[in-house]
Amino acid sequence: MASPDRSNTVKTESFNQEDYETLYWVVVDFLHAKTPLPASRRKELKRLATRLSAFVLAKRGRAKSGVITIRRPSYMDIVRRKLLKSRNPAEYGTWAIYAEGVEDDPQAILLAIVEGTYITAVERALSEPGFISEGMGGQIDPLG
Numbered sequence: 001m002a003s004p005d006r007s008n009t010v011k012t013e014s015f016n017q018e019d020y021e022t023l024y025w026v027v028v029d030f031l032h033a034k035t036p037l038p039a040s041r042r043k044e045l046k047r048l049a050t051r052l053s054a055f056v057l058a059k060r061g062r063a064k065s066g067v068i069t070i071r072r073p074s075y076m077d078i079v080r081r082k083l084l085k086s087r088n089p090a091e092y093g094t095w096a097i098y099a100e101g102v103e104d105d106p107q108a109i110l111l112a113i114v115e116g117t118y119i120t121a122v123e124r125a126l127s128e129p130g131f132i133s134e135g136m137g138g139q140i141d142p143l144g
Helices: 017-032 039-060 075-086 118-127
Strands: 092-098 110-117 139-142
Touching: 017 039, 075 118, 092 118, 110 118, 118 139
Parallel strands: none
Antiparallel strands: 092 110, 092 139
16 A cells, blocks of 8 residues: 655644734635625635634633633734744844835835844834834845
8 A cells, every 4th residue: 555645745734822813813804894795705714703702712721710811912913923923033144124015115124224133023013103004014034
C-alpha cells in the first residue's frame, strides 16, 4: 500500500480561546456592516455567531450567577496580534510604515520610517493616522 502524498499539506495551528472570541466579534461586526448580503448568507452568519458564542461560553464555564462577560477585543489589539505574528518582535532594523491599501496602490503612502525593533515599529504604526482606515491596517516593510 503506497503512502499518501503529503507534499501539498499545510501545517495549521488549532484555534485557542482568544481566537474563537475574535472570530465571534468579526462575524458580529460583519453582520452589522453595510455590506449587502443575501438573506440565506445572513442567516448562516447569524447561526455561526450563535454557535461561536455558545462554544466560547461553554469553554469558559459559566459564572455562578449564570452570566458571563466576554471582553470584546479592541481592533488595535487584533491588528497588533496579526502584525506581531508575521515577524520576530525583537528583530532590529529600519522599517517603512505604509498606509492601508499598499498592495493595491503603486503610489503607496509612506507614513513613517522607524529605526529599532519590529515591535517598536508596530506600536508606531498603530499610532499613525491612516495606518488603519477600513481594514486590518497598513504594511510594515524592512528597508535595506
